[in-house]
Amino acid sequence: MGKKEKLLMNRRTWLGGTLAAAVIHVQTAWGKSIQIPTLSSEDDPTKKIGPGPSKLGKRSLFEHPVRKPSDISSRTPLQDLYSTITPSDLHFERHHAGVPVIDPEKYELLIHGMVDKPMKFTLRDLKRFPSVTRTCFIECAGNFRTGKEEMTPQDILGLTSQSEWTGVMLSTLFREVGVQPKATWFLAEGSDAAVLTRSIPVSKGWNDAMIVYAQNGEAIRPEQGYPARLLLPGWEGNTNVKWLRRIELSDQLWMTREETSKYTYPVKDRIRQFSFDMDARSIITFPSYPANVEPGWIEIRGIAWTGRGKVHRVDVSTDSGKTWNSARLQEPVLDKAHTYFRYLWHWSGNETEIMSRVIDETGYMQPTLRQLIDARGVDITGYHLNPITAWVIKRDGSVKFKSESWK
Amino acid sequence: MQKAKGKIGFKGFVVIASGVIVVTLSSLYNRTTLLHNAKLDTSRRTTDSLTWPKTFGYGRVATTQDIAAWDIDIQPDGKGLPAGSGTVHEGKVVYLAKCAACHGAEGKEIAGQKLPAPALVSDTTFQGRKSNTIGNYWPYATTVFDYIRRSMPYTAPGTLTNNEVYALTAYILGQNHIIKTDAVINAQTLPKVIMPAKKHFITDDREGGAEVK
Structure with a gap:
């Protein structure tokens, strides 16, 4: 070991030891205590050589964005993100029987039913087809929680995430197998222990559906469907079947459990099903609980999206919904994608409510909870519920969720 | 030009989505196929030097046992x-x-x-x-x-x-x-x-x- 190397080794060991020894406890967004390192005055970074190159990068010792898991899902920390791509390890999770382990060498996708030529494709086969990359959100159809003031964007709306996906257009595979004209629906089936299934209109397959095997430039994560999943841009998350093993073409649908007893919701005295499109919605992610703000200039930031095309406009109100002004949208505004918005505001220090509403390119404006109740009745559930959500800025600078109940 | 194109595409999609619900089988298929082919034609001419083959020949025919x-x-x-x-x-x-x-x-x-x-x-x-x-x-x-x-x-x-x-x-x-x-x-x-x-x-x-x- 050379002198310089030895010095570096010592430096690294010493650095690690110091950092491990000096920690402070901080509260995370939901009140859990975590430890973060502190630096002493001896740790002037311009006076010490830092660690050298490594095989795998990692986050700064000072950054701790984490998902928030429950028994059945795990939520993206929207309040910790500065733009619209969700880091892959923070993409929300929702699965119905755990995350399967699938050997990519044994993976096969079967396409059969009303096709001229039933085919099986290995992962290698799928990767040989002409590929496409697109950025879009995936959002769980049941993405809304309310109930208390101390809720973060993650708690309220953390079941939405955005990635840059790469794969093969489903239309390319439809041509390869020769989908027959009389086929109107296809079944998408996963190879998890739920063997989850959904019926999808064939038109979506021809339009913009994809079989994707990559997420943000690398192989898709296990929680997102490794080694390959269905991607239906703008459609409810559950239809984007993960760990996809089979597609069957038919002239009738299936009425699977996930499209009858689940992912359906009361509208007046009826149960509405097949709400494929995710309705337009937005949320201010800064300032939001548990942030504290000071009087003066505040750049209000957040995300807006719609499953029916592009975000046309985002309005922000800083006076509890009395007046609205247009926010700046971060270009490029992509189709069926989280769109970042910003609105510069001067806070006087008086208590107020801030909120956002999105207008999509179909002319749809994100409604209030009251409007949704008036349209659907009081038995509404969390499925496809997209009300305007507001934050209360208290005089002491604390930010609280304006929790509205409807029953 | 870009914007107008996107709008047409979106309108087409809305029509298709409603078509599925009422299940107008053949007309639906024709409409989507036309739309799809029109899209593919454009991208093919501008990005690929060769037109796409009728089949790529990847994968294998599924047997009745597979199915x-x-x-x-x-x-x-x-x-x-x-x-x-x-x-x-x-x-x-x-x-x-x-x-x-x-x-x-x-x-x-x-x-x-x-x-x-x-x-x-x-x-x-x-x-x-x-x-x-x-x-x-x-x-x-x-x-x-x-x-x-x-x-x-x-x-x-x-x-x-x-x-x-x-x-x-x-x-x-x-x-x-x-x-x-x-x-x-x-x-x-x-x-x-x-x-x-x-x-x-x-x-x-x-x-x-x-x-x-």
């Missing part, structure tokens, strides 16, 4: 239902052995007790129901068979025989008073069972626009 091994789905008309049968009484035995631990002794909601899995049994009254069960909420009986066979029991999915699945289906439908206690459930009888909740289901017809619905 049979995975083709487990059931459709509302009974397509896909296997041979075999089961009765309410046979189902009770299977239920107590393999389902009751999570769904409760009778599959019913028990006041003050949180079961590991949802209640399956209730009366068939839709209005004022406390929870969604197979009796008051499920619109198709074939879904019961399909779902049990593909994913139950939760800790040992895919282990039931077809006769066991038929028997469990019979037992659950019987408990919900949808079929008689002496009924035999098989590929012929199951699709004929009319579920009480079916009449309450409607298909989403929203297509965007200003209306909140």
